[in-house]
Amino acid sequence: MLEYAWLIPVFPFVAFLLISLLPKRTLSWEDGAGYAIGGAAGALILSALVIGDVLAGNTMVGDGPKFTWLVVADIEVTFGIWIDQLTAIMLVVVAIVGTLVVIYSGGYMHEEAERRRRYYAEIMLFISVMYGLVISDNYLQMFIFWELVGLCSYLLIGFWYEKPSAASAAKRAFIVTRVGDIMFMAGIIILFKYVGSLDFANLFGDEGVAAVPNDMMILATALIFGGAIGKSAQFPLHEWLPDAMEGPTTVSALIHAATMVKAGVYLTARSYPLLVQAPDTLLFVAVIGGVTALIAATVALVATDIKRVLAYSTISQLGYMTLALGAGGYLVVYADSAGGYSAALFHLMNHAFFKALLFLCAGSVIHAVGTNDMRMMGGLGKKMKITSLTMLVGAIAISGVPPFSGFWSKDEVLAAVYSAGEFNSLFLLLWIMGIATAFMTAFYMFRMWFMTFAGEPRSDYHAHESPKLMTVPLMILAALAMTSGFVLFIGDGFGAFSGDSISELFHGGHHESAADILSHIFGDPLTYVSLVLAVMGILLAYRMYYVPGFDRSVFARGLSGRLQKALENRWYISRFYDDFAVKVVYGFSLVADAFDRYVIDGIVNGFAFLGARSGNVIRRTQTGNVQRYTSLIVVGLCLLLIFMLYIVPWGGW
């Protein structure tokens, strides 16, 4: 089955072609939603077969079918597929969330009329290239798809391009992630210089790893992680993600919560065989992850736009995953365990489900109320039972209350970070940041839920529950958010399964029974620290936003007032970029512009002038007079004869 995995992206791509090329009248229902669902479902079924094969223990790493695209000297550019446990986990996420979001769109995008066709075409293109990204077997192919998902993200953020804020958000996302992309590209160029190939099979093997000198390995891996910083919205390149919320909510759920932003985490996980050679990079990865998790969570505390709360929450959770990957690398190197790596992937999968759920619930709310501002909402619980309940499930899951999925993976992440503290005490500091983030996460999630669904309406609206097409995907995702954590206990357990994809890097790989895992988790006092903090967060939100009569203005004075202001301004990071862009970059651009205008254009125009001028001069010989043509042939013939008889024997070339 695995050798047919390349067909997975083909399904959505065909749907993309059909939707964009077929005459409008043949698109029928919802301008192509039928084709879109068909394409997504086809890919889902095929992914399920491939995942089943991987679960049965088969992988295809470096021995899959290859398509040679280009041969330059002894360099081959090939396209191929690479299926291991890591790929399978990504396939689960993309297939399930992708299909559900497309179904949900059938209801959500109903009012978009003319634009629906563009929407479905772009969404299908995105799903197709996202699949392409996760099954790539070399960095170049991955980079191509990496850029393509970036393009789709740009197109879909700017879906309502006539709105200036959407157009500029799209540009911003594109440009900021491009900073990361350049680093990614620089990283793979360094690897190519030393290894002479970009295939994972060659790079990750012993010979490939040995070919790169140590300091260059640190640089290359750090640069590749730079790509992840951009794509996965890590500090300091994280500010594009909240702005990206200008796109339709379905897009936020699919691209900016569940799949594309995970590509950075995926890239880091995929590069593990290289990263473990460079512990310095691992530390860098962990610090970036920890800082991102904390900073983003603080901003989410005060955000009032429901989608921005979720966006900051996404950044914060992505930080968790990055942190776990950094710590996990230390565990692989020093403790011979894949615990951190598995924790990151476990959280990646769980997060995809509950965050997609939260976004789609938010979409359902926005659909009903017509605003993103939570200060205008309130009291929706009674009118939108399914939405409020499913969103509650999502909020509980992300807050880390057992037995919902978020609890298990967050606990694993924090446990991994704590145990890495044994090898570098910096991880203890990062663990504290993680614990603090867990508290804040519980607080801001329930703050959001109470502000939206509890109390009385704070503005005039006539909300109603969304159609079945939207609520059914919500219920499926809610069920997944409740239960996806239990994969920890199925079979050999998620830990052993995901660890297999880096099995050559460590020798541990102990397979624990369900009872062992449970006693492991609940026998650890640290579990209760994070649990108590989560519950405290929920209770605090309950006290502040549910029980009437709480005076929140106490926070608006003194030091806390200044802090709140800083948070509301997103730690001034966004403003810093704007100022930086305006003063420094613009200044530099002016110089570059002048250079371009006078020097480069001068040269180009000079040539163009010369070209057109000489073109005109030569054209004048073209008189249309046939006698002239034949005599010119004779002249040419004579010149050639003179040249070949007298000049060639004399010349010394």
Place this chain on the structure above:
Amino acid sequence: MEIWNVLDEFLPQLLLVLFALIMPALDYFFKDKRVLAFAALAPLVAYALALVSWTIGGYWEPAISEPRIGLLEVNLFSGVFALAFVAVGIIVVLSSPEFIKAERNQGEYYALLLLAITGMTVVALATDLIVLFVGLEVAGIASFALSGFSKREKRSAEAATKYFIVGGFSSALTLFAISLFYGVSGTTEIAAMGPQMDAMFADVDGTHSVAVLATVMLIAGLGFKIAAVPFHMWAPDVYEGAPTPVSGLLAAASKKMGFAALFKIFLLGLVVVKADWDVAIGIIAILTMTVGNLVAVVQTNIKRMLAYSSIAQAGYILMVLPIGTEYAVAGGLFHVLTHAFMKSGAFMVVAALAVRGVGESIDDFKGLGKRSPFLALAMTLFLFSLAGIPPLAGFASKFVLFSSAVDASIAPGGQSWLLWLAVAGVLNSALSLYYYARVVKRMYMEKGSDERIAIPKMTGVAILFALVMTILLGVYFDAVLELCQEAAGSLLQSVP
């Protein structure tokens, strides 16, 4: 089963001639003139299928070893050329019925078309100078008549007259060259010329000068066919005046016939005097691409622009002769193939528009992106391919051509001046992008009439075919290059 060995000997040509002969009869019996086109397609498609299943599919091999009519030889080299000619033939025939709808004597039109293709394939197959010359003449005379086919149009008649006069002059030069070669070598068999000349040079005084004179005349005579500077003057006038599908035939196929002859004669027969002609042809190559591109920049008529562009493209292919390595010949063959599709495709877009009453001025292309998205997209891809933008076919073949020049210049014992061919080629490609992109800008960025254009059906199919091939040849770069290298090998292996 030898009877099925359809590529053997002269059979495909006989088939083409047979169909050419019955065309006027079909014209008499059928009111619907599309029948003629389909009848003309039959032998072409059959030949194409046979060629494809041999060269690309490798399903069977024609009897290469023992050519029974000693003057023609079926090998991969001739196969690739024949493939290019037949493919262009199919594209031209497909887009003809709609274009010449109003003309009389359509039977003769298709008959002449088939005869022209026959002549071209004979040139590709010939192993003897006389047979080669006969092929040149068959194709030449048929195309003189074809370019004057729109009798009521002054332009067309003028084009035919000019083409005929210059063509006759060039034929005379070619024939004169052949007889001089016979004088210095005593043979007309191309592969035997070299050794024979070597023998003569030792015995007879002054033979060398005669050989040089003959070489110069041959360059002039065949330079006319490929429209190399300074023998190119006729081309823009004729391409502009001839019915557009015929212009496509001339630019994409007739010109390639010149290359088939040049490759054979210069790389096989005249390789012993290579030191005499390589620099001269190198200079002609650079001149041809530079003049073609420079003058194309200032054109306002799309057909003239395409004419100059194909002059420039001939300059690129001409590089092959001075370089002379197998890789270079493979690049030349590759470019012959890709150019056949992208150039004929571009001409057919012009033809399709002409059928719908859109003019030939570049300004008439304004707003085409809105008026006919398919034609505009096809034109864009053809032009970008001509400019050499990846992943289209034109990039791949140009890449091989230019890199063969670089390889040959840095190879041990190679001639360093060959590098300048690559430099000139790259600079010229950059220059050419200017006028190609200008057309694209007209189509997409400038506003024109809002009226939609319905695509003529058969011409649309022809364009689609050319478009698919332009993309496929670029994507399957590797496989095509491999074929071309084998074909180049089959030419060069008989070098004495």
